[in-house]
Structure formats: C-alpha cells, structure tokens
Amino acid sequence: MTTPPSPTIATLKDLKAALQLAVGLELSTVPVYLTALYSIKEGANEDAQQTIRSVVMEEMLHMTLAANVLNALGEHPSVKPVDFLSHRNVKPVPEYKDTYESPVIAGIGKLALLPLSPAAVEGFVRIEHPLHGAAQVGDIVCPTDTFPTIGTFYEAINAALKSRAICPDSAFRSDSPQVRDREYYGGAGQVITVTNRDTAMAAIEKIVDEGEGLPEKRLNEPAKELPVTTKDVLNSGWKMYSHYARFRELQTGRRFRTGQLARETPAGSLLLVDYDAVHPAVHVQRNGSTTGGYEGAALNEFDLAYTQLVDDLYLAFSGGKKKVTYTMAGKVVTDLKDPLPLAVHGMYALKNKAVALMRTPKPGDPGHTLCPRFFYADAEQRTKLKDEIKQMRGAVQ
Structure with a gap:
C-alpha cells in the first residue's frame, strides 16, 4: 500500500488547530516517560533517571513553545476539542485508557503506560525515531488527513507559518500572553518569546531539533554534537542532544562515543540499567x-x-x-x-x-x-x- 502525500495546512484556522494539537502531542509523551521514571525504586538506576527526567523537562519546554506560538496568533491553548482538516472534535489532551493513539499522526502507534523495562524503552525509541521505527516513510499506513510522522506534522506547521497567504503578518500579536524564559522552571533548553513569524518558526525548529520531530537526515550526523548550541548546555556542563540518541543509549546500555552518528549503535562507556530494581x-x-x-x-x-x-x-x-x-x-x-x-x-x-x-x-x-x-x-x-x-x-x- 502506497502512503499518500502528507496533508498540508492551508488555512489559518487549521494552523491554530494544529498548534492546539501540538501542545497536546508534547503532553501525550509525558505520562509514558513519567510512568517509567516513577517506577524506579529509590536509589536505583540513577543514569536512567537522569535520561528520562531530562527528556520530560524538554517535553514540557516543547509544550510551552507550541503554546507561545499559538498565543502569538491570538488564540489561547485550550483543552476543548478542535476541528482539524477533516477530523472533527479532536481532543488535544490525550486520553489514556489502556493505550493511547494519536488521532493525527499514524506512525507513533499505540503509547502504553509501562514501568521501566526493555519494552518501555523500545517504545521510547519508537516515539523519538524520525520514522518511528519504519524503514521508510512509505511503509507507514496513513488514513486520510493523517501525518505519517511527528516530523512531517511539524513540517506542515512550519510551512504554514512561513506562508504569508496562510499566516499574514497581521495574524501575529506582539502583546500576546507568553511564558518567558525567566519564568520557565526546568533548566532544560530555552523558552522563545514569540512575537512574529521569525520567532514562531524558531520556536517550532527548537521543538524539532531537540525532540520527536528529529529530521531523518540527522541520523547521519553526530549523535552528541548536533543540534547542541551554547544555550543547550545545563549549569552542570552536561550537553543536551536529541531524545532519540539519549533513549538509544538507554536501550543499548552504552553511551555514544564522540563523533558517532545517530544511526549507529552506541559503542562508548556503559550505561547500566537494572530492570529488576523497578516496581512491577x-x-x-x-x-x-x-x-x-x-x-x-x-x-x-x-x-x-x-x-x-x-x-x-x-x-x-x-x-x-x-x-x-x-x-x-x-x-x-x-x-x-x-x-x-x-x-x-x-x-x-x-x-x-x-x-x-x-x-x-x-x-x-x-x-x-x-x-x-x-x-x-x-x-x-x-x-x-x-x-x-x-x-x-x-x-x-
């Protein structure tokens, strides 16, 4: 089966709805990661705790960035259902029953709430992989008006933000409510105050660079060197790198060596995980x-x-x-x-x-x-x- 081209966002209304869903998308991974983090017994798996906690804090940052872009377009983040493309009454806040499936991104598959385990970490890697584990984007079966990957979803948002026909200069409000960097609690990354097209696109690009929207081409770049900037270095001196690379380290039990490509298997120092030191x-x-x-x-x-x-x-x-x-x-x-x-x-x-x-x-x-x-x-x-x-x-x- 051939996957149809990813849908496009052609109206300001759909752009705002997409941003509402983007806030919820970033939230949807937080319960998955927190379940694993909180299942670790006290004093155990400190490296795994640091890895998962750092990603959770950046997911919260990404929620904030998507919310700032939406506010700048004159609409507040809301938990109320939205209409997006041909989808009706889509709930932005994820509903975890047994599992959760994104209503607009097909490749992620089912997200499950599991204690820290090989199956849980495999799920982390699938979420953060550019193609969510598929060999090529054409292997992902997509219903109508559904995106194959998180990356293609954010590409559509960025394309709509770039288009003055869809998103005119007059759509941006310089006086909109914004969570500013000095107000953000977390210590991971930097909040971008969004006032115009350039800062809106920079905010989306920050989400993509750090998180699930990692472009496929980044797999052929050094795992620990890009897209780190001086603003992505924590006070401890630890440099942040993509969620995918961090979870691959957790999955394989080894760190990436300096210069290793993200698509390679980590071959550096050991990162030991004790799956028995976890609440069942x-x-x-x-x-x-x-x-x-x-x-x-x-x-x-x-x-x-x-x-x-x-x-x-x-x-x-x-x-x-x-x-x-x-x-x-x-x-x-x-x-x-x-x-x-x-x-x-x-x-x-x-x-x-x-x-x-x-x-x-x-x-x-x-x-x-x-x-x-x-x-x-x-x-x-x-x-x-x-x-x-x-x-x-x-x-x-």
Whole structure:
C-alpha cells in the first residue's frame, strides 16, 4: 500500500488547530516517560533517571513553545476539542485508557503506560525515531488527513507559518500572553518569546531539533554534537542532544562515543540499567478489575491531581491567574496566583502519589502493584471521581 502525500495546512484556522494539537502531542509523551521514571525504586538506576527526567523537562519546554506560538496568533491553548482538516472534535489532551493513539499522526502507534523495562524503552525509541521505527516513510499506513510522522506534522506547521497567504503578518500579536524564559522552571533548553513569524518558526525548529520531530537526515550526523548550541548546555556542563540518541543509549546500555552518528549503535562507556530494581506496576483501566476500596480511591485521587496539573499548565500557557483560597491569621483569604509555580508544586505532589501507587499491591494480582492512569477528567467526570472516592473509602471503614 502506497502512503499518500502528507496533508498540508492551508488555512489559518487549521494552523491554530494544529498548534492546539501540538501542545497536546508534547503532553501525550509525558505520562509514558513519567510512568517509567516513577517506577524506579529509590536509589536505583540513577543514569536512567537522569535520561528520562531530562527528556520530560524538554517535553514540557516543547509544550510551552507550541503554546507561545499559538498565543502569538491570538488564540489561547485550550483543552476543548478542535476541528482539524477533516477530523472533527479532536481532543488535544490525550486520553489514556489502556493505550493511547494519536488521532493525527499514524506512525507513533499505540503509547502504553509501562514501568521501566526493555519494552518501555523500545517504545521510547519508537516515539523519538524520525520514522518511528519504519524503514521508510512509505511503509507507514496513513488514513486520510493523517501525518505519517511527528516530523512531517511539524513540517506542515512550519510551512504554514512561513506562508504569508496562510499566516499574514497581521495574524501575529506582539502583546500576546507568553511564558518567558525567566519564568520557565526546568533548566532544560530555552523558552522563545514569540512575537512574529521569525520567532514562531524558531520556536517550532527548537521543538524539532531537540525532540520527536528529529529530521531523518540527522541520523547521519553526530549523535552528541548536533543540534547542541551554547544555550543547550545545563549549569552542570552536561550537553543536551536529541531524545532519540539519549533513549538509544538507554536501550543499548552504552553511551555514544564522540563523533558517532545517530544511526549507529552506541559503542562508548556503559550505561547500566537494572530492570529488576523497578516496581512491577500494571495499568488498571477505569471501571476495570480494581474499582473499590482504598486502591480504587487512590487511583481516582491520582487522576484528579493529574487533571488539576494539566489545568494549571494550560492556564499558565494562556497567561491567566488562578483563584486560590487559604487561611491566614484565622481569616479566609482569596488571592490570584500565577499558575506556573503551582503546576511545578503539582508535579512534585503527582510524583508522590504515583510512587505510593506503585508500592501498593494490586488486588487479586500477586506480584504486581498499581500503576497511575494519567486520566484527564472533564467537569462531569470529576464529580463522578469525587463521588466514587467517598464511596470507596466509606466501604472499607
């Protein structure tokens, strides 16, 4: 079967929808990587932890960059469904049930929430490979108006940004809400403030260079030297390189030697991974085998915490403020807070909940523990989750 040419983005409306989906695309990989990261037992696999954590922080950076471009075009990032090309009511925020499949990018395949394991790392490499593991782009079967790879998706976005017929100069707002570099918490890479066409394209190119959009030609370039710039060096002196190269090191158990090409097998120093030093977590679907008791309540509480984190991130990307109520000196005080620091605190709280789940035995399944679901709940679902928590906790008192 011959894969049809990748679709093009021909209108400003579809460009904005594509950017909404780009924010969600970057978010979609975060649960995959965090599940593996949080499954590592305390004190174990420090090199693997550093690798995965560094990629997660850059995925958050990429979300921020896509959001800045969208804001510059006069539209805020939103969790509401969008129409894109012939697709209708596409949800930007990924829905993890058992697995998740991108509605607009065919080559990624199914993303699964797995503890750190050879299968999990193989999935990481497939996500970040320019062709998602295919030998050639023509091997990827694409439904109508679906892109074969993340790279071709971002190429279409960049082409639309470059076209004045699709995206005129008047579409850019110099006064739009922006997450600025001094506000970004993470230490990985640099946020680009987007005010015009050039900075918008630079932001997309930054996403592509560091992450999943890595062009196929980069496989024939040195894995550890490109596209690193002086701005991609952390305070520790560690130089960032592509996600694909970092995960290949994790997969093979060796670092790339200086000068080795990204398509080659890493042949440098050892990067040992102990897959036994990992909690044996198993994903539990909503309304699955674990629906009651403290275990079910803990799973629901994680979902609510994750939902709140996503909401705080999207509010921060949109330049909004969050209403926070607290007690000070015996008085109830309501204040407006910047949601980005709240989201950072939410990440730490989420980690604690995830680790607690992964230490909790899965009822009826000896030898396995619970796995966080990363379920994003809408308003109606949140009420249901809260009601279920009360029932579950009440049933075991």
